[in-house]
Amino acid sequence: MKLTSDEQDMLDGKHGKAIRKSMEILTTLGEIFEAECMVDVGSVQIAGVSYTNLGEAGLEFLSDMAEDGKVKVLTTLNPAGMDRENWKALGINEEFAKNQVRVIDAFAKMGIITTCSCTPYFIGNVPHFGQHIAWAESSAVCYANSVIGARTNREGGPSALASALTGKTPKYGYHLDENRQGQVSIKVKAQVRGTDEFGVLGKAIGDRLINLGKNVPFITGIPSATVEELKSFCASIATYGGTALFHMEGITPESDRYPKPEGNVLEVNQKDLEKARSELVDVCPEVDFVSVGCPHASISEIEKIAGLLKGKKVKKEFWITTARPIKKIADEAGYSKIIEDAGAKFAADTCCVVAPIKGRFKGMLVDSAKACYYGRASNKFKVRIGTVEECVEEATK
Amino acid sequence: MKLKGRRIYRGVAEGEAIVTKDGISFYGGVDPDTGKVVEVGHELEGQSITGKILVFPMGKGSTVGSYTLYRMKKNNTAPAAIVNKQIDTIIAVGCIISEIPCVDKIDVNEIKSGQRLFVNGSEGTVEVR
Numbered sequence: 001m002k003l004t005s006d007e008q009d010m011l012d013g014k015h016g017k018a019i020r021k022s023m024e025i026l027t028t029l030g031e032i033f034e035a036e037c038m039v040d041v042g043s044v045q046i047a048g049v050s051y052t053n054l055g056e057a058g059l060e061f062l063s064d065m066a067e068d069g070k071v072k073v074l075t076t077l078n079p080a081g082m083d084r085e086n087w088k089a090l091g092i093n094e095e096f097a098k099n100q101v102r103v104i105d106a107f108a109k110m111g112i113i114t115t116c117s118c119t120p121y122f123i124g125n126v127p128h129f130g131q132h133i134a135w136a137e138s139s140a141v142c143y144a145n146s147v148i149g150a151r152t153n154r155e156g157g158p159s160a161l162a163s164a165l166t167g168k169t170p171k172y173g174y175h176l177d178e179n180r181q182g183q184v185s186i187k188v189k190a191q192v193r194g195t196d197e198f199g200v201l202g203k204a205i206g207d208r209l210i211n212l213g214k215n216v217p218f219i220t221g222i223p224s225a226t227v228e229e230l231k232s233f234c235a236s237i238a239t240y241g242g243t244a245l246f247h248m249e250g251i252t253p254e255s256d257r258y259p260k261p262e263g264n265v266l267e268v269n270q271k272d273l274e275k276a277r278s279e280l281v282d283v284c285p286e287v288d289f290v291s292v293g294c295p296h297a298s299i300s301e302i303e304k305i306a307g308l309l310k311g312k313k314v315k316k317e318f319w320i321t322t323a324r325p326i327k328k329i330a331d332e333a334g335y336s337k338i339i340e341d342a343g344a345k346f347a348a349d350t351c352c353v354v355a356p357i358k359g360r361f362k363g364m365l366v367d368s369a370k371a372c373y374y375g376r377a378s379n380k381f382k383v384r385i386g387t388v389e390e391c392v393e394e395a396t397k
Numbered sequence: 398m399k400l401k402g403r404r405i406y407r408g409v410a411e412g413e414a415i416v417t418k419d420g421i422s423f424y425g426g427v428d429p430d431t432g433k434v435v436e437v438g439h440e441l442e443g444q445s446i447t448g449k450i451l452v453f454p455m456g457k458g459s460t461v462g463s464y465t466l467y468r469m470k471k472n473n474t475a476p477a478a479i480v481n482k483q484i485d486t487i488i489a490v491g492c493i494i495s496e497i498p499c500v501d502k503i504d505v506n507e508i509k510s511g512q513r514l515f516v517n518g519s520e521g522t523v524e525v526r
Contacts (some may be wrong), residue, residue, distance in 0.1 A: 007421055019492070021494065024406075025493050025494070028405060028406070028489055029489065029490070032405075032486075048464070055464065056463070057464050060471060061464060152521075156463065156487065156490060157460060157461075159486070
């Protein structure tokens with residue numbers, strides 16, 4: 001790999017320990033993936049924030065890096081294991097809270113904005129078309145690449161941090177034109193509406209891509225989609241297909257930039273969607289937990305929930321997970337009061353995937369296909385996917 | 398016999414080989430406190446990798462695995478070196494942050510458990526002694 005003299009100095013330790021370690025990570029990855037050089041990044045999103053996933057070892061690594069490491073570009077954080085203000089009401093124990101605060105403090109010491117959200121693109125970390133970035137958080141990676149047209153690989157926690165401290169990432173994978181072309185055409189022959197259904201579609205396509213061993217789908221047959229529907233789709237196709245980039249004709253900005261994929265066009269029809277949906281519904285005698293906001297809810301989604309909840313009373317644990325700045329907008333718009341008067345709870349900074357709630361509930365109803373996957377795998381819940389309307393209805397039943 | 402591979406992380410280590418044909422997920426698959434493989438049904442289930450030269454085809458599983466290797470290093474339960482057929486991001490980053498010598502592009506079928514190995518991470522070589 002060719003390094004500039006400045007990059008070589010970083011690797012040689014002339015800018016301190018944390019930068020040296022960061023450059024070791026980046027040059028090694030660059031060599032493994034045969035990058036020719038580094039590229040400057042415009043922003044970073046870091047995953048691996050919940051103390052549940054990091055443990056003492058991860059925290060120790062972050063504390064070591066924070067000794068002399070400071071970020072060079074705008075860097076934001078993934079959700080933490082708890083709402084930083086409202087954790088007690090959400091049943092998080094004191095010891096976990098203490099450790100979670102230690103993690104966030106270590107990030108803050110490095111100059112990272114401690115937003116704790118999986119939707120950085122809603123709250124000020126917004127790259128422009130074509131910009132190189134280094135993001136972790138698979139759903140945000142997919143959104144940034146596909147919906148915005150920025151360029152990032154799927155980074156892990158340490159490699160994203162390394163990019164934050166150096167402002168660099170090795171130029172391979174999705175940073176290069178040749179890897180951004182569609183590899184397989186998929187025609188959707190069904191009407192798809194709502195965050196839940198776009199999640200179901202993401203699973204239907206993602207499962208197919210895994211079987212085919214293809215990475216970048218070129219999708220046709222979707223006449224329109226909201227930002228929230230795309231957000232849900234990104235989370236799902238990344239979860240089930242490992243997808244970091246898709247093109248959607250007429251919707252995403254690079255969909256007409258490259259030649260169309262050769263070969264057969266695969267169809268996804270109503271039956272395929274029904275099958276995918278049935279795989280997101282467990283036999284579940286009792287729903288005792290409802291959660292909306294995976295990925296984190298937008299202000300429009302919160303407005304909609306407030307409208308549906310107005311004047312009603314919630315009878316089950318009902319979380320609305322979102323970024324704290326979005327919650328503040330909801331406070332000012334009066335939505336929070338309606339939602340909280342109904343007995344539902346905001347869980348800002350966190351979500352039903354990373355909070356330490358393993359085994360706490362029996363059955364979870366969500367509008368997110370991604371939340372179904374992790375609800376089962378990490379938290380051992382029975383899960384069911386439904387529309388936002390069904391979520392509110394179940395919570396108030 | 399000296400096998401030539403690719404340098405992933407610098408440093409040298411000598412020790413007993415522990416070889417598996419299975420992939421290894423450090424997150425969830427290895428207990429960082431005991432250094433034992435705990436993945437149910439894994440070829441090395443129940444065996445300790447501490448202080449050994451761990452030889453396997455490729456890593457698998459969650460990216461949190463890099464932090465697990467770091468934790469093992471701090472607990473003194475880490476392997477002395479890692480030899481892979483093909484490196485993946487999780488193992489590479491884990492070795493870098495934990496400073497564990499690591500080499501890939503080695504035909505791992507050439508190595509048997511119990512053999513004495515000398516790994517030179519800086520040169521990218523594995524010597525069977």
